[in-house]
Amino acid sequence: MEITGRLTADAVTRMVSGDRKVTGFRLVVNDSYMSGGEKKEVATFVECSYWLGTGIAPYLKKGGVVQVCGRIGVNAWISNDGEAKGSITMHVSDIKMFSASAGAPASNSRPLMIEDKADENGDLPF
Template identity: 45%
Template sequence: MRKDRKNTHLKCCIMEISGRITKDAVTAKVSNDREVVNFSIAINDSYRPKGAEELKKIVTYIDCSYWMGSKMAQWLKKGTVVELFGRIGLNVYNNAEGKALGSLTFHTSNIKILVFPKTENSSSLPAVQKKNTDQDTPDDLPF
């Protein structure tokens, strides 16, 4: 159980982060007229330690919240690669044993979907209409 929870918000400008959603987004009702979409992303990175031949892989998990509209949750499925714009916050608290812990939260103001996940059942994602551009493209391009 979390005790003595303190929200510490870093003062900064708008940031941009990209990652893959770790599980389907969940919408939570905060009050009668307010909802928040909560989800988590994983950011993969790697580096080569000095003197080492192998890359060391690291994954950073960031909890995200989106307050601009609950309808966005239908698009935020596990495996989707997203680019997020917003500000980062730090939640610092003491657990039941008195140990200080913290977690990152990204307060998202804008979401850009970069890649939808590959699924066997494509009907799990909302339908997206594609524009037929076959008639607009000439047959003999100069390149």
């Protein structure tokens, strides 16, 4: 499943099960609809976990827009007050960043350019 949303806070990397690390972050997906001529706003929150590396964490800053792909799940529980609670979770396998927040680290790298090489004997390709 793919979800596009805005990061609600900076991503956090934490240690689990000894030496394993996971990057956690929360997305909000905003939507709206009309009901009786009145516009209604809906915000859906998704708790995400990314197990494939921690190097992306510094780039996942509050306010950034990302698209995540992965396996969706749901958690349900009863709070201490006896109220039923639930949350949507996503085990993320792919992340695409569409915009970074103002606090994201700047990238000094340039896009990789691949050029066609001339033949080994020095002839030009045209």
